[in-house]
Amino acid sequence: MEPTEFAPRALSTLENWWQPRDLSADQCWHLAIGPLSMYLEHTAAEWLLGHQRQTEQDEVNRTLQEPLDSWPESLTPNRYVFRQPPSECQLLPCLMDRPVVVKTRQPVFIPPGESINFYISTPVCIRLMLGNELMLLELPVLRLSDTWFGPSTQIGELCYAAKTHARHNLAELPLRPHRAVTPLKITNRSQEMLTIGKISLPVPMLSVFAREDHTLWTEAVTLEHHTDQPLAKLKIERKLPIGISTTQRISSARQRPESNTLVRAFAGIFTD
Numbered sequence: 314m315e316p317t318e319f320a321p322r323a324l325s326t327l328e329n330w331w332q333p334r335d336l337s338a339d340q341c342w343h344l345a346i347g348p349l350s351m352y353l354e355h356t357a358a359e360w361l362l363g364h365q366r367q368t369e370q371d372e373v374n375r376t377l378q379e380p381l382d383s384w385p386e387s388l389t390p391n392r393y394v395f396r397q398p399p400s401e402c403q404l405l406p407c408l409m410d411r412p413v414v415v416k417t418r419q420p421v422f423i424p425p426g427e428s429i430n431f432y433i434s435t436p437v438c439i440r441l442m443l444g445n446e447l448m449l450l451e452l453p454v455l456r457l458s459d460t461w462f463g464p465s466t467q468i469g470e471l472c473y474a475a476k477t478h479a480r481h482n483l484a485e486l487p488l489r490p491h492r493a494v495t496p497l498k499i500t501n502r503s504q505e506m507l508t509i510g511k512i513s514l515p516v517p518m519l520s521v522f523a524r525e526d527h528t529l530w531t532e533a534v535t536l537e538h539h540t541d542q543p544l545a546k547l548k549i550e551r552k553l554p555i556g557i558s559t560t561q562r563i564s565s566a567r568q569r570p571e572s573n574t575l576v577r578a579f580a581g582i583f584t585d
Contacts, residue, residue: 329527330376330490331563333403333442341384344404345377346439347491349454352384353441355398361390362441364452374489391450399444406437406529407564408493408516409453412472412576414462417479421509423501423538431479431499434492435516437529440564454491462513463577464543470577472513479512493521493529496554499579503540511580512536517567518549518574522557530554536578544575 330346341354341361348367353360365388367373384390413435423429436455440448463469479497480486486494495514501507519531533550549570553559 328376328490329523331404331406331523333401335400336402338400341381343377343379343381345375346404347375347436347454347489348373349439349452349491351404351439351441351452352381352388352390353402354384354390355400355402358394358396358398360393360395360398360443360449362393362449363388363390366454366456374487376490393449399447401444403442405440405442405564406491406493406521407440407451408435408519408521408531408567409438409457409473410517410567412462412470412513412515412517413457413475414460414472414511414513414580415475415477415479416511417509418481423499423507423509425501425504425506428498428500429481431481431497431512432483432486433479433495433497433512433514434477434486434489435475435495435514436492437521462511462580488528490527490529493519493531495519495531496533498533498535500535500537502537505540507538507579509579513576513578513580515547515570515576515578518547518570520562520566521564522553522561523563524556524561526556530557536576538579542575543577545578547574547576547578 336342336353336355339356341352344351350365352363415433438451438453440451442448457473457475460472460474461469462472522530524530533554535548537546
C-alpha cells in the first residue's frame with residue numbers, strides 16, 4: 314500500500330482514513346475520526362502527538378484532515394525522539410481489548426431450536442503507526458464505561474458498556490467511520506425459551522476488515538446456547554460477510570480463539 318501525501322481537505326464521511334500517508338515536515342496536522350481528534354507534527358528529530366476527544370453524547374460521524382498554524386493552546390503534545398524520524402504514518406483501526414456489552418432494542422425471546430440475526434457496531438481503537446512496524450500509541454475513539462458482566466460479583470468478567478443497540482435490520486444501523494460492524498447469529502439449542510436483554514460481544518477475538526464501500530466490518534459470529542451450559546459456544550465464521558475478502562483485513566484479532574471456545578454472552582438466561 315503506497316503512502317499518499319496529506320492534503321488540506323475534509324474527507325467524505327466513509328473514506329479510507331486508515332491509508333498510510335506521508336506527513337510533511339514542520340507542519341501541524343489535525344486528524345479527526347468520529348469524536349477523536351489527533352494532532353501530529355514531525356520535525357528533523359522528533360514526532361509530536363496530542364489528542365482530544367468529544368463526549369460520547371456528541372458522537373459525530375466525521376473524518377477530517379486539515380493543516381494548522383499552531384497547536385491548540387489547551388494541548389501539550391507528547392514528544393517522541395528519533396535519530397532520523399520516518400515521515401510515513403498510518404492510523405490503523407483495531408477492536409477494543411475487552412468484550413463489549415450491548416443491549417437489544419427490546420427483550421428478545423428465542424424459542425427452542427430457533428435463531429436470530431443481529432448487527433452490532435462497536436467503536437474501534439486507533440493505533441498510530443510510523444513506517445511499517447513502530448506503534449507510538451493506541452487510543453480508543455470513544456471512552457467506554459466499565460461494566461461487570463456475569464450472574465454475581467464473583468462470577469463474570471470486566472467488559473466495556475456500549476451505548477448502542479443490537480439491531481435486527483442492517484438498514485437501521487448507522488454506518489459510521491469509527492465503528493466496525495459484526496454480523497451476529499444466536500441459536501437456541503436448549504429445550505427452553507432463551508431470553509436476551511444484553512449481549513457480550515467478544516471483540517478481542519475479531520479482526521477488522523475494510524469493505525469497498527469504505528465501511529469497517531468483522532468476521533461473522535455465531536453464539537449457541539445449550540441447556541446444560543451456562544456459557545455460550547462461540548464460532549467465528551470462516552466465511553466472511555458479503556463483499557469482504559481476506560485481502561481486505563487491516564488489523565488482526567488481539568486473541569486467537571481456541572476450538573470449542575465458551576464465552577459468557579447473554580444476560581438473564583436463568584430468569585425464564
